Amino acid sequence: MTLEGEVREAADRILDADEVTVISHIDADGITSLSVLMQAITRAGVMATPVFLRQLEPLMMHRVPQDNSLKVFSDLGAGQQNLLEEHGLTEDEVVIVDHHVSQEVDTPYLQVNALPYGHTKFSAAGAAYLVARAIDADNRDLAKLAVIGNVGDMMAREDCGLIGPAREIAADGIEYGNVAARRDLNIFGISTRPLHISLAYSSETPVQGVTGNPQGARRLLERHGIRTRTGEGRWRVWEDLDDGERQSITSALAEQVIADGGDVEKLTAELYLFPDETPHTALRNAAEFSTLLNACGRWARPEVGAAVCADDRGVALREAEHMLTHHRATIKELMNYILKTGVEERGAVQYIHVGDRFPDTVVGIGAGMALSRLNPDKPILVMCSLPEDPSLTKVSMRATDRMVEGGVDLQAALVEAAAPFGGAGGGHAIAAGAYIPREAEEEFLGLVDGCIGRQRTRPPMP
Ligand code: C5P
Ligand code: C5P
Numbered sequence: 001m002t003l004e005g006e007v008r009e010a011a012d013r014i015l016d017a018d019e020v021t022v023i024s025h026i027d028a029d030g031i032t033s034l035s036v037l038m039q040a041i042t043r044a045g046v047m048a049t050p051v052f053l054r055q056l057e058p059l060m061m062h063r064v065p066q067d068n069s070l071k072v073f074s075d076l077g078a079g080q081q082n083l084l085e086e087h088g089l090t091e092d093e094v095v096i097v098d099h100h101v102s103q104e105v106d107t108p109y110l111q112v113n114a115l116p117y118g119h120t121k122f123s124a125a126g127a128a129y130l131v132a133r134a135i136d137a138d139n140r141d142l143a144k145l146a147v148i149g150n151v152g153d154m155m156a157r158e159d160c161g162l163i164g165p166a167r168e169i170a171a172d173g174i175e176y177g178n179v180a181a182r183r184d185l186n187i188f189g190i191s192t193r194p195l196h197i198s199l200a201y202s203s204e205t206p207v208q209g210v211t212g213n214p215q216g217a218r219r220l221l222e223r224h225g226i227r228t229r230t231g232e233g234r235w236r237v238w239e240d241l242d243d244g245e246r247q248s249i250t251s252a253l254a255e256q257v258i259a260d261g262g263d264v265e266k267l268t269a270e271l272y273l274f275p276d277e278t279p280h281t282a283l284r285n286a287a288e289f290s291t292l293l294n295a296c297g298r299w300a301r302p303e304v305g306a307a308v309c310a311d312d313r314g315v316a317l318r319e320a321e322h323m324l325t326h327h328r329a330t331i332k333e334l335m336n337y338i339l340k341t342g343v344e345e346r347g348a349v350q351y352i353h354v355g356d357r358f359p360d361t362v363v364g365i366g367a368g369m370a371l372s373r374l375n376p377d378k379p380i381l382v383m384c385s386l387p388e389d390p391s392l393t394k395v396s397m398r399a400t401d402r403m404v405e406g407g408v409d410l411q412a413a414l415v416e417a418a419a420p421f422g423g424a425g426g427g428h429a430i431a432a433g434a435y436i437p438r439e440a441e442e443e444f445l446g447l448v449d450g451c452i453g454r455q456r457t458r459p460p461m462p
Pocket of ligand 1: 025027029120121152153154155364365368427428430431432
C-alpha cells in the first residue's frame with residue numbers, strides 16, 4: 001500500500017464507523033493528534049470518545065474499551081501491536097495513526113505511518129491531519145495543530161524547518177490563514193518572555209555577554225536603541241519588534257558569534273506563528289504552544305491541553321498556563337541539576353542517574369536540552385526512579401541529528417538492551433525510552449554502551 005492508500009482507508013473506516021474511540025499519548029504530539037482526529041470525526045457526525053495513555057503498556061490496556069467502537073490509536077500503537085493482539089483486538093476494529101517504529105505481528109492492522117516511506121521528520125499529528133483532510137477537505141484549519149505536533153516532537157530541522165509532508169501541511173495552514181512561517185532568531189519565548197530574558201536564556205548558540213546574562217542582553221538592546229518596555233510599562237517581547245529592530249539585533253548577535261569564532265548556522269531558524277491567537281500568550285507560536293501542551297501532559301492533565309486545542313478556552317487555558325509555569329521551572333531545575341552534577345562518560349554514551357528528584361515524564365525533555373551543552377559526540381542516557389514503583393527504573397535517551405547520520409539508533413539500542421531483563425523500550429533513532437528492573441541498571445548501561453559503540457563503527461547510512 002502507499003501512504004495515500006493508508007490515509008484513504010483510515011478515513012473511510014472512520015466514516016463508516018458508528019462510534020470511535022481515539023486513544024492517544026499524553027505529550028504535545030499525542031494531544032494535537034487526538035485533537036485533530038476528534039474534531040475531524042465529530043465534524044463528520046460520528047461519535048468519538050478520547051482516551052489518553054502515558055504509554056501503551058500491559059497495565060494500561062484496561063483503559064482501552066472492550067466495546068464495538070473503532071479504536072483509533074494515535075502517537076502510539078505501532079510499536080506495541082503485540083499488546084493489541086494479546087488484548088484480543090481484531091484487524092477490523094483497529095486503526096493506528098503513528099510515526100514510531102512498527103512492530104511485526106500476525107494481525108495486519110491498518111496503519112497510517114510515514115516512517116516506512118522514509119519520512120523521519122513527521123509526527124503523529126501530521127499523520128492525523130492527513131486522515132482529517134481525507135475525511136473532509138474543509139478540515140484544513142487543523143493543519144495548525146499538526147504544525148504544533150511536529151514542532152513539539154522536534155521535527156523541524158535547524159537549517160530549513162519542517163520538511164517533506166510536514167512542510168506541505170504547514171503550507172496548508174499558511175494558505176488557510178492561521179499559520180505564518182518566517183526565518184527569525186532561534187530563541188524560545190518570542191511571545192511571552194521579556195526580550196532580555198528570551199535573549200539571555202536561549203542557549204542554542206551561545207553569545208558572549210548575552211547568554212546567561214540578562215543585564216548584558218539589556219545593554220545590547222539599549223545600544224541598538226530598542227525599548228525594553230511599552231508605553232504602558234509592559235515588557236516588550238520579541239514578537240513586538242518591527243522588522244528593522246529584529247534585524248539589527250540578529251546582526252549584532254551574529255557579529256558577536258563570528259568574533260568569538262562560533263558558528264552562526266543555528267542562530268536563526270524557521271519559526272511558526274499563529275496570527276489568529278491573542279498576542280503575548282503562549283498560544284501565539286508553535287514552540288510555546290507545544291510546550292504548554294507538554295506541560296499539561298506531563299502533569300497528568302492532557303485533557304486540559306485537548307480543550308485548549310479545541311478552542312474550548314477559559315478555565316482550561318488558565319489551568320494550562322499555570323502548569324506551563326511549573327513545567328518550565330522544573331525543566332530549568334533539571335537542566336541545572338544535570339549540568340551542575342555532571343555526567344559520567346562511558347565509551348559511547350554519557351550517563352546520569354537523577355534518582356527520584358524529577359518526574360519520569362520530564363527527564364527526557366531535560367536530557368535533550370542538556371545535551372546541547374554536553375559532549376556533542378555521545379548520546380545522553382538519563383535514569384530516574386519511579387516513586388510509585390521502586391522496583392522499576394525509567395530510562396530516557398537523546399541523540400543529535402549528526403549522531404543519527406553517523407549510525408546511532410537509540411530505539412534499536414534500548415530495545416536490544418532491555419530485552420534480557422524483560423524491559424520495555426521504544427521510540428525513535430534520535431529519542432527513545434525504556435523501563436527496566438532497578439537491579440539491572442548497571443548491566444543495562446553496559447549493554448547500551450556496547451550497542452551504541454557498535455552502531456557507531458558501522459559504515460554511515462547513505
Ligand atoms: O513518543 P514520543 O515520540 O512522544 O517522543 C517525543 C519525544 O521525543 C520528545 O520529547 C522529542 O523531544 C523527542 N523526539 C526528538 N526528535 C524526533 C522525535 C522525537 O527529539 N525526531
Ligand atoms: O520518555 P521519553 O520522552 O524519553 O520518551 C522518548 C521516546 O521513547 C518517546 O517516543 C516514547 O514514546 C518512547 N518510549 C517508549 N517506551 C518507553 C519509554 C519511552 O517507547 N518505555
